[in-house]
Structures are given as structure tokens and as C-alpha cells.
Amino acid sequence: MLASRVAARSARVAAPRFQPAATRGYAEAAKSAVNSKPPVALFGLDGTYASALYTAAAKTSTLDSVAKALENLSATFKKDVRLQGIMAAPSLDAKDKSQIIAELQKSTGDKGETLKNFLETLAENNRLSVLEGVCEKFGILMSASRGEVEMTITSAAPLDAKMLKQLEAAVGKSQYVGQGKKLKVVPKVNPDIRGGLIVEVGDRTIDLSVSSKMAKMNKLLSDSL
Structure with a gap:
């Protein structure tokens, strides 16, 4: 090494x-x-x-x-x-x-x-x-020089190629990817999120992780008690 x-x-x-x-x-x-x-x-x-x-x-x-x-x-x-x-x-x-x-x-x-x-x-x-x-x-x-917009997809376990292609196709048609731009998918693995996905495109983050949902639920319970 x-x-x-x-x-x-x-x-x-x-x-x-x-x-x-x-x-x-x-x-x-x-x-x-x-x-x-x-x-x-x-x-x-x-x-x-x-x-x-x-x-x-x-x-x-x-x-x-x-x-x-x-x-x-x-x-x-x-x-x-x-x-x-x-x-x-x-x-x-x-x-x-x-x-x-x-x-x-x-x-x-x-x-x-x-x-x-x-x-x-x-x-x-x-x-x-x-x-x-x-x-x-x-x-x-x-x-950026190649006209690419980077999309980082974080999951608890590696996603298969089919799932990545589906996410790329869905986001590629959205307003978050400007006209004439190419979407570059960067998969990452973080077991701490426990499940679900965290999708980052440019300066926008969509947190659909299990850990995020649990944190929100715990806060709701804490505020209610």
C-alpha cells in the first residue's frame, strides 16, 4: 500500500x-x-x-x-x-x-x-x-466545465444500477437540472442513515432517510410530552 x-x-x-x-x-x-x-x-x-x-x-x-x-x-x-x-x-x-x-x-x-x-x-x-x-x-x-450537474445519492447500502438509472432519469427531467446540462450521478454509502435515501442536487438536499424520519418522530414525541 x-x-x-x-x-x-x-x-x-x-x-x-x-x-x-x-x-x-x-x-x-x-x-x-x-x-x-x-x-x-x-x-x-x-x-x-x-x-x-x-x-x-x-x-x-x-x-x-x-x-x-x-x-x-x-x-x-x-x-x-x-x-x-x-x-x-x-x-x-x-x-x-x-x-x-x-x-x-x-x-x-x-x-x-x-x-x-x-x-x-x-x-x-x-x-x-x-x-x-x-x-x-x-x-x-x-x-462544471463539462456542463454537468452533480447529483449525490446517499443510501444505507449500495444501490443497484437499475435503481440509479431510474433516479437519474427522474431527476434529469426536473427543474433542478438546467437546460443543456448533463446529470452526473455520484452514489455514496452511509450505514448511519439506516435506510431510505438522501439526494443532493446542487444546493438542494432531499432527505428521505430513515434516520431523518426517526429524528423528526422523536422530536414530535418530545414536544408532545
């Missing part, structure tokens, strides 16, 4: 030290690149970095390759739960970070300079811990 390789290479612990920022950071590049402006505004530190990476990739015509690389990296984070903790360690020195970047690049399968430079910028600014969030936020930007 990637975390095991990273941990082995980063076993030598050094005292935290100040890492100077890059001469010109990705955030600065994003502000000046008018023609490659991200399609939607994102918030948070991971959103800022994702937007900056989008700008850099657009300027170098590497959006598709970077997007694929981050999809691979996102899958790695999901498989290797220890990886995030290793990357967030405050004791990593310059050599440790360089080795981590080399391992990350192997995981992405990307050999281009855009993502490599971005990873180096994160490392120099002690921001490798936001990388998992960057992967997710970059996906949002790519969906």
Missing part, C-alpha cells in the same frame, strides 16, 4: 522547520489567468488550491490528464486510510516530502510537469494535508 511505502521512506523524523513559499505560488497564478478562470467559485483552502491547479492545467492544456491523475489519487486515499495521517505529519523535512511526492506520482500515473509542480508547491508550503480535499474539489470544477 502507498502509505506503507511512504511511511518507510519517511521514518527519519526531523524537527519542524519553516519552508519558504514558492517564488510564485499557484494561488497567484490563478488570479492573473483570466482566460483559464475556474467555472465555479470554491471555498476553503482545498478549494483555493483546486482552483489554482485548474488554472495552471488549463493554461498548459493538461486538464484531462490532471483530472484523471487526481481521480487515481482519490481512489488511493480511499483504499489507504493511513496515507492522510502520514501527509499531515508536522515533522516531515524536505527529503521526506520529496520522497512522498515521488510515491504520489507513481500512484497517479501522471508524468507531466503541471501536477508535479503543484505537488511540490503543496509540500513547500506544508499543505500536503489538503491534497485529498483538492482531489474532490477539482472533480467539482471539471464537472
